[in-house]
Amino acid sequence: MKAVEQVEFRQVTKVFTAGRRTITALDGVSFTVKQGEFWTIIGPSGSGKTTLLRCLAGFETPTSGEILMAGQKVTGPGRDRMMVFQDLAQLFPWRTVLGNVTFALSLAHPEETLRRRQELARYNLELVGLEDYANLYPHQLSGGMKQRVAIARALGVRPQVLLMDEPFGSLDAITRTTLQSELLRIWAETKVTVVFVTHNIEEALVASDHIVVLARGGKVHALVTNTLPRPRQLDDPRFSRLWQHLHRLLEPAPHIPEPSSSGARGPEALPLAKPATGSASSP
Amino acid sequence: MRCLPLDLTATISQGKRGDCLPKYLRQVGFLCALALGWELVARLHIWPELLFPPVTSILGSLATEFSQGEIAGRTWHSLSLIATGLSLACLASFLASALAMLFPVLADALLALMAVLHPLPAIAILPILLLWFKTGPHSIVILIVFSAFWPLTASIYSGLRSVPVTQVEAGRNLGLKGLRLVWHVMLPAALPALMAGLRVSWARAWQASVAAEMVFGASGKDGGLGWFLYIRRYFLEVPAVFAGMLVIIAIGLFVENLLFTSLEHHTIERWGMSSE
16 A cells, blocks of 8 residues: 555644743644554653644644645644544533434535434444444443544544544543554554554554654654554563653653742752751850 | 430431421422411401402412413413513524624623623613503513523523533534534533523513513503503402412422423433533
8 A cells, every 4th residue: 555645744833822921832843644654642741742733633723834634734623634532521412422423424424314324323333332322422421432432423524634632541541451452443444544642652652653752842852663563562572672762752851940930949948047047046 | 425326316317207208298288388377367357358368269269260261361471472582582692692602802792781781670671661662562572582681691601601622622623613613512512501591581581571561561451460460459359469479470380390490301411411
C-alpha cells in the first residue's frame, strides 16, 4: 500500500493571550502523518499536546503556520477529523447509545436511508463491542463504555483521521489496558489514521508508529519512530530500551529555583532570621 | 459515655412510627382536619355566614357551578390564554437566548433589558397594556408573555451557557453550527434549566392572568377564572368565590405535580440529567 500524506503540520505556533500575559502553547511544530499511521503526541503537562490536537480538529486556529489535511488548509472543525475527548460527558445524554451514533450518521450521511443508518450504527457498536447496550442511555454506562460509544460515534462518520485526546485518561488501569488493545484492533480493522495524545509512555509505545515528543513551551523535542513488531510485547528488551529512551526525553530539565516567587523566598529567609535572634539572647 | 445505644433505638422507633403512614396521606389528613375545623368554626356563627361560609356550602356551590357549566368554561378560557401566552413566551425566550448565545452584542442588550424589566411585576404593565391594546384577551396574552418571558429567558440563557463544552464541541465536530447547534445540542443539554424556568414562568403567568382578569375582566362573557372570582364577589356569592379559588388551587396542583413532574420524569430524570 502506498502511503499518502494526510496530515501536515507546517511550523505551527499557537500563542494564547490572557490579559497582558502571553503563553506559547505550540512553537514551530512540523511533522507529516501518512494515511493509516498511528501517531502519538507525548509530553509533560503544559507542553501543548492538547492544543496541538485541538488545532488539528479546528477548535483552535494557529497563530502562525498552517495545518494541511489531505492538502487542504484546516480552517475549522470537520467530519474528516473526528475527536474523541477525555471528558466522559462528551456523549449526548438525551440520546441512547444507538441514538448517539445514528445522530452522528444522520448529519454525516443524510443521503442514506434511516434503515441503512441504523445498520451502520449497529455495525459500529459491534466494532466496539457494545451492540447489546444500544438502547441504554449514557448515564447508565460505565466510563469505559462511554468512551467506546464515543469511539463508535466518531468512527461511524467515517473520518479520515481519528483524533484522541487522552481518551482513556479518566479510566482505571484495567479498563485502560483493555481499551488500548481494542483500539488497536479497531485501527487494524478500519485502517483509519489515528493521532493520539497521551502522557503515558507505555500507551504511546504499545500503539504508535511515530511519537512526537513535545517539551514545555510547545517545541518538538524529538520525533521517535517506533518500528517494534506488532503486537508489542512489554517484556521485549527493545521495548524497554525505547521506554528508557522516551523516559529520558521526557525528563524535566534540572530544577532551577525561581527567585521571584514568594513561596521560594520564605523558607530561605527563615534560617537567617533564627540564629540572629538566638545569638542576641545568649550572651 | 451516656446511654448512646438507648438513644439510638429511641430515634429508630420514632422514625418507624412516623413512617407508618405515607407522607402524602399525612398531608391529606392534615388538610381534612383543617377543613373540618373550618366547618366547625363556620357553624359557630362567630362571623356572618355570608362572609365566612362553611366548607359544605363551598363544596355545594362548586358542584352547582360545575353542573351549570360556567366554571368549566371560565377555566377553559383561562387555560387557553395561558397556553397561548406560555407558548409564545417559550418561542420568544428560545429565540432571544439563542441569538444572545450567537451574538455577544445581543447578549449584552438582553442582559441589560432583563436587569431592568425582570424586577417589574407583570401586573404593573397592565395600565399601559390597556391603553395600547384595549381590554380583551390580547392584553391578557401579552401580559402572560411578559410575565413568563423574563424568568424563562434568564434560565434558558444561563442553561445554554453552562452546557458542557465537550458536548458543544462534539456537535461542532459533527458539522453543526449556529442555530442548528443550539437546537440539536445546546437546547437539549440545557433542558434541566429550561424545566426549572418553565415551572417559575408557569406560576408567574398563572398569577398574572388571574390578577389581570380581576382588574378589568376582559369582555364579561368570555372572561376567565379571575373574572369569575371578581363578579361573584360583586354579587356577594362568597361560597362561589371560594369555589373558584379551589379550582385555581386544583389547577396549580395538577400542573405542578402531575404535568411538570411527569414531564421531568420522562425526560431529564430518564436521561440522568436531573442531578445537575
